[in-house]
């Protein structure tokens with residue numbers, strides 16, 4: 001049987017796409033290879049959000065070229081988020097470069113035949129675990145934030161049919177899945193006929209079974225009171241929201257083409273916390289955006305101190321060709337971006353530790369994800385990482401854990417027997 005090696009870069013959406021790639025390959029009798037060296041087919045599912053991912057893929061192509069010299073029958077495929085200019089750059093290094101939307105063409109390419117064109121979201125995925133499933137409910141984005149390549153690589157936003165999503169989740173719950181992640185670049189602008197995102201959440205919550213619902217990434221502009229109420233009333237929706245703010249300064253937000261002000265963002269957080277007091281919040285931040293002054297960066301620090309995020313994904317700005325911001329002068333030095341990143345991480349680690357200490361002594365539900373050395377690792381409903389001792393046959397199960405200690409990025413506990 002031919003073997004494939006699949007390397008995934010980027011976000012959960014890409015991970016979910018890779019599950020579809022694996023699904024289509026295994027349907028065509030390919031088996032996974034544990035190493036690139038033993039594969040007949042090498043696939044790279046790429047991410048274009050940062051230049052560093054593209055540079056790493058360039059590094060991988062050197063290894064692929066060497067392997068192809070040893071065995072010319074090896075085929076290499078590039079898919080995922082790829083900008084046109086990168087496609088040109090990679091053209092000589094891959095046998096096939098396809099948009100993720102064209103995934104159904106892959107079997108045809110492998111067998112030298114034309115294949116039936118079907119939307120890639122209709123391809124059956126091979127889920128990576130037996131307890132957590134990523135379900136894309138929308139793909140693409142219409143927002144054109146000035147720094148982001150997604151609208152160029154994934155195209156316009158399209159929602160899947162609600163009926164199809166519900167069917168997929170029902171079948172997963174029958175197979176005992178415990179955690180359902182709803183994915184979309186702008187997940188809360190989902191709409192299928194009359195069904196909007198809050199209604200979809202309500203429908204999923206009504207599916208009988210013991211499971212958690214999570215979603216990412218919502219856009220603050222589409223976070224309605226109706227959505228807050230639905231989450232508050234849904235037992236299965238967990239107490240964790242990733243709410244990207246990107247900057248703590250109104251002028252920078254405007255340059256980023258994020259259509260809200262700081263006041264609007266803070267009001268939203270206030271409304272969320274009023275309805276769901278236990279809600280944990282994480283965010284995305286870009287430091288060193290073109291023209292970001294020290295004063296404007298300090299406004300981001302102020303916001304972090306005020307909101308007291310539980311987690312933040314901080315990136316140092318890098319221009320992506322084709323985006324609006326790439327035409328702006330990238331005038332914050334690399335050294336200064338590093339400094340801002342470190343300062344913000346320090347502030348975050350203090351608030352996160354303080355938030356985590358609130359858990360000490362509590363007994364909470366945990367979904368166990370893996371075993372590392374002697375520890376079981378899991379997540380709480382509020383998406384806190386937690387470690388404790390226990391048997392690996394508990395992986396994929398809900399257990400009760402008593403919290404004994406807190407760190408900035410996680411909790412320590414003991415299993416309640």
Ligand code: SF4
Nearest residue numbers: 141144145148150185
């Ligand atoms: S909302 Fe903005 S940052 Fe998010 S995918 Fe769309 S364009 Fe990119």
